[in-house]
Amino acid sequence: MRDGESSVLDRFRQGDVDAFETLFRLHQRAVFGWVLRVVRRPDAAEDVTVEAFWRIHRAHARFDPRRSFEAWARTIATHAALDWLRSHRLERDSPSESVDDTPAPVISDPAVTAEIRNRTALAFGRLPPRLRVAALLAVVEELPLKEVAEALGISVTAVKLRVFRALRLLRRDLQQQGITP
Amino acid sequence: MNTHDQDRIQRLLREALPPMKPAEPSRDLWPTLLARLNARPAAALRTVPLLDWALALGLVALAAIAPATIPVLLYYL
Numbered sequence: 027m028r029d030g031e032s033s034v035l036d037r038f039r040q041g042d043v044d045a046f047e048t049l050f051r052l053h054q055r056a057v058f059g060w061v062l063r064v065v066r067r068p069d070a071a072e073d074v075t076v077e078a079f080w081r082i083h084r085a086h087a088r089f090d091p092r093r094s095f096e097a098w099a100r101t102i103a104t105h106a107a108l109d110w111l112r113s114h115r116l117e118r119d120s121p122s123e124s125v126d127d128t129p130a131p132v133i134s135d136p137a138v139t140a141e142i143r144n145r146t147a148l149a150f151g152r153l154p155p156r157l158r159v160a161a162l163l164a165v166v167e168e169l170p171l172k173e174v175a176e177a178l179g180i181s182v183t184a185v186k187l188r189v190f191r192a193l194r195l196l197r198r199d200l201q202q203q204g205i206t207p
Numbered sequence: 208m209n210t211h212d213q214d215r216i217q218r219l220l221r222e223a224l225p226p227m228k229p230a231e232p233s234r235d236l237w238p239t240l241l242a243r244l245n246a247r248p249a250a251a252l253r254t255v256p257l258l259d260w261a262l263a264l265g266l267v268a269l270a271a272i273a274p275a276t277i278p279v280l281l282y283y284l
Contacts, residue, residue, distance in 0.1 A: 043244070050237060058232050068223070072232050076240050083244060146223035154283055164215050166224050193216045194208050200219075 037068040037092050046086070053096060057103045060177070063167050064107035064159055074110050078103035078120055097176060104159065104177040111155035142205055154190055160188035163195075 057078055060069040081102050089098060107172035150158065156178075164173040164185060175182045200206075208216075270277050 047237065054236060059229055060238075060266050062230055063227050068226060068230055068233065071230075072234070072236060076234065076236050076243065078235075079240050136219065142219070143223040146219055148225065150220065156284065159250065161220065162224070165220055167274050183219055190208075190213070193213055193220070197208060197212065197216050200216075 032091070035089070035095060038086055039091060040085055046083055049095060053099055054079070056096060058130055061103050061107045064104065064162055066162075069169055070110060070114075074107050075103070077110075078106040080174055081106060082158055088110055100177050101179055105179075108155055111158060115151075115155065129132050145203055145205060146196070146200065149203070150192075152199060153195055157188050157192035157195065160185050161192035164189050165193075
């Protein structure tokens with residue numbers, strides 16, 4: 027199995043489209059799931075997944091076979107998702123966009139009203155995208171910082187810093203609206 | 208912001224944006240990707256809006272004229 031996988035990766039590196047399709051079929055669900063955590067909209071996640079694999083194909087010659095394809099694909103997908111967030115920044119300011127299509131069930135704190143949740147989501151949408159991605163992955167999705175750092179191509183310390191900045195800006199924005207978290 | 212504040216804002220954020228449920232694409236994405244792969248590579252450059260190019264040039268010019276703005280620009284990028 028490892029030999030077969032290695033052969034596919036070698037052929038992908040040489041630009042073989044069949045090998046690329048094999049890798050796409052193997053990893054598309056994982057990449058889609060990862061992207062969905064960042065963009066939080068299934069329709070957008072599909073577009074970003076296509077964009078990510080297109081970038082992966084363009085970068086085939088730069089792939090290092092000693093690295094994990096999954097981790098490499100995840101890094102590229104994270105940057106594609108980040109670009110999507112940047113280009114859709116203004117759209118997310120509308121209240122209707124703040125409601126996610128497929129949020130997981132959560133036990134709500136009765137002290138936190140729907141109004142506060144909505145304002146928090148909107149305020150979060152106003153944060154710089156690179157801070158938002160770090161906070162989404164590390165705080166909302168509670169993924170290991172090392173995994174987040176690898177996906178963003180930065181150090182664990184830099185992830186912590188981005189999360190801290192995101193939370194500080196979010197708190198400031200909410201305080202300006204009269205909400206004290 | 209102390210640790211207590213940080214914990215409270217984290218809890219509020221999780222309330223406002225719950226973790227996403229695992230999901231799969233609603234369709235096979237390969238045909239879309241294949242069509243894109245077969246499109247001319249030059250099309251990629253043309254899809255960058257002129258406004259983006261103008262904005263990038265503006266930022267470079269601003270950084271050249273006022274280097275003190277570079278950290279501020281980097282912070283908000």
